[in-house]
Amino acid sequence: MSYILALDQGTTSSRAIVFDAKGRIKKIAQKEFRQIFPQPGWVEHEARDIWSTQVGVAQEAITGAGLRASDIAAIGITNQRETTVIWDRATGQPIHNAIVWQDRRTAGICDALRAAGHEAVFQHKTGLLLDAYFSGTKIRWLLDNVDGARAKAERGELAFGTIDSWLVWNLTGGELHITDASNAGRTLLYNLHTGDWDDELLGLLDIPRSLLPEVRSNSEVYGTTAEGLFGARIPIAGMAGDQQAATFGQVCHTRGMAKNTYGTGCFMLMNTGGEIVPSANKLLTTLAWQRDTTTYALEGSVFVAGALVQWLRDGLGIIRSSGEIEALAATVPDTDGVCLVPAFVGLGAPHWDAYARGTLIGLTRGTTKGHIARAALEAIAFQSADVLEAMQRDGGDLKELRVDGGASANNLMMQFQADILGVSVVRPTVTETTALGAAYLAGLAVGYWADTEELRALWQVDRVFEPAMSDDERAGRLATWRKAVERSKGWADV
Ligand SMILES: Nc1ncnc2c1ncn2[C@@H]1O[C@H](COP(=O)(O)OP(=O)(O)O)[C@@H](O)[C@H]1O
Numbered sequence: 001m002s003y004i005l006a007l008d009q010g011t012t013s014s015r016a017i018v019f020d021a022k023g024r025i026k027k028i029a030q031k032e033f034r035q036i037f038p039q040p041g042w043v044e045h046e047a048r049d050i051w052s053t054q055v056g057v058a059q060e061a062i063t064g065a066g067l068r069a070s071d072i073a074a075i076g077i078t079n080q081r082e083t084t085v086i087w088d089r090a091t092g093q094p095i096h097n098a099i100v101w102q103d104r105r106t107a108g109i110c111d112a113l114r115a116a117g118h119e120a121v122f123q124h125k126t127g128l129l130l131d132a133y134f135s136g137t138k139i140r141w142l143l144d145n146v147d148g149a150r151a152k153a154e155r156g157e158l159a160f161g162t163i164d165s166w167l168v169w170n171l172t173g174g175e176l177h178i179t180d181a182s183n184a185g186r187t188l189l190y191n192l193h194t195g196d197w198d199d200e201l202l203g204l205l206d207i208p209r210s211l212l213p214e215v216r217s218n219s220e221v222y223g224t225t226a227e228g229l230f231g232a233r234i235p236i237a238g239m240a241g242d243q244q245a246a247t248f249g250q251v252c253h254t255r256g257m258a259k260n261t262y263g264t265g266c267f268m269l270m271n272t273g274g275e276i277v278p279s280a281n282k283l284l285t286t287l288a289w290q291r292d293t294t295t296y297a298l299e300g301s302v303f304v305a306g307a308l309v310q311w312l313r314d315g316l317g318i319i320r321s322s323g324e325i326e327a328l329a330a331t332v333p334d335t336d337g338v339c340l341v342p343a344f345v346g347l348g349a350p351h352w353d354a355y356a357r358g359t360l361i362g363l364t365r366g367t368t369k370g371h372i373a374r375a376a377l378e379a380i381a382f383q384s385a386d387v388l389e390a391m392q393r394d395g396g397d398l399k400e401l402r403v404d405g406g407a408s409a410n411n412l413m414m415q416f417q418a419d420i421l422g423v424s425v426v427r428p429t430v431t432e433t434t435a436l437g438a439a440y441l442a443g444l445a446v447g448y449w450a451d452t453e454e455l456r457a458l459w460q461v462d463r464v465f466e467p468a469m470s471d472d473e474r475a476g477r478l479a480t481w482r483k484a485v486e487r488s489k490g491w492a493d494v
């Protein structure tokens with residue numbers, strides 16, 4: 001019997017999961033790695049840590065499942081998106097720490113491009129907005145701030161990659177410098193209409209084309225792992241950004257279907273089929289996946305979701321593990337007027353305010369940690385409600401929302417999510433859908449699964465949360481939330 005190995009390189013941990021032909025998890029190995037916060041609003045990772053934890057858990061998953069490399073039919077890769085690495089092609093060494101998607105240091109570069117009137121061309125060509133979130137301005141910052149980097153880049157000595165690219169480079173022993181279309185679509189450099197890197201945008205950001213990887217589809221055999229890495233060469237056959245992979249893993253394969261993933265951040269994607277749908281409500285238009293044809297999506301990106309729960313654990317110390325938040329929130333019937341806006345790294349969709357900061361408001365002498373815990377869970381759901389409203393205004397007509405990711409295990413939060421959306425929230429049995437999507441993309445490429453119809457038959461419901469809140473109460477709660485959001489905006493001076 002053979003299996004598919006998914007490598008899921010997330011913001012806070014590297015995971016490797018072995019899946020069987022029924023899409024069931026045979027083995028998971030996971031390792032957290034260091035988060036580096038050099039200044040307020042800056043977030044970095046050591047790219048070598050990313051590689052060493054990822055290859056370590058891959059080996060652990062294979063052996064822990066009692067398998068050998070020859071039992072793995074293919075590897076699928078999925079990754080935290082936008083996070084930017086530049087390395088030396090000759091030595092394979094990064095020239096600086098990776099700049100993480102949450103990092104705000106390039107907000108000023110975005111402001112300058114906007115002031116010069118360039119936002120429309122970026123938005124039209126890439127489907128994105130000018131925000132520090134995306135890779136383009138991070139590359140620009142590295143070229144401008146790392147000694148000698150620009151000259152080396154001009155000479156073709158450096159390589160840029162998002163994490164997919166960095167992992168494939170290392171998995172193949174430096175043989176392949178490639179990315180996939182879904183990750184390319186998050187750089188501000190990739191033109192959705194031509195399906196290629198765009199020279200005008202490269203010029204506006206002053207980035208030499210020689211830095212960039214070759215763009216490949218999301219499901220094809222790109223190459224094999226280097227000799228000696230796992231004991232046998234394994235085909236690498238699928239690759240996608242984690243949110244696109246989760247959409248594929250939730251089998252949201254047809255137009256109008258949507259999923260929301262509750263991890264470090266929270267990302268809602270709605271499949272728009274073969275059509276590039278521009279958003280009039282500050283959502284992103286994003287490439288979902290490319291197989292024989294290309295599928296697109298509308299996306300609402302929320303920067304802080306599960307990370308807020310981690311902050312209650314590590315920053316405030318009011319819970320010892322993320323899972324404890326549900327019981328603490330259940331000690332109170334409501335938040336007693338407390339609102340928490342987790343704008344720790346600014347606000348993403350639909351506000352796009354790089355200068356917003358976290359706000360805890362409505363405190364009284366009677367406020368307890370239970371109220372704060374409950375306000376935190378509600379905040380995650382409220383942020384998704386703002387995104388869903390923008391999606392509905394863009395023409396989306398959702399009957400149900402499929403959910404996944406680590407924090408979707410929280411029943412209290414999922415019920416509140418259904419209440420505040422007024423839409424059914426459906427959780428599948430496998431909530432590791434990001435890894436599952438990457439496995440599916442790889443498995444399809446090597447004929448492990450025949451087609452997407454076969455995959456759709458594997459998807460199973462765990463639990464459906466039906467909305468139970470009155471329309472009046474929902475409107476009142478949303479109005480209070482939006483008042484708090486306004487208070488958080490434009491706070492930071494940087
Ligand atoms: N029961 C829970 N309630 C709320 N949040 C949770 C719960 N369990 C885990 N989390 C949060 O979910 C996140 C982990 O989800 P995961 O999908 O692994 O994230 P990522 O892929 O971004 O690293 C963490 O931020 C954690 O705080």
Ligand SMILES: O=P(O)(O)OC[C@H](O)CO
Binds near residue numbers: 012241242263265
């Ligand atoms: O690490 P996650 O799962 O929250 O995902 C990060 C996103 O890909 C950022 O765009």
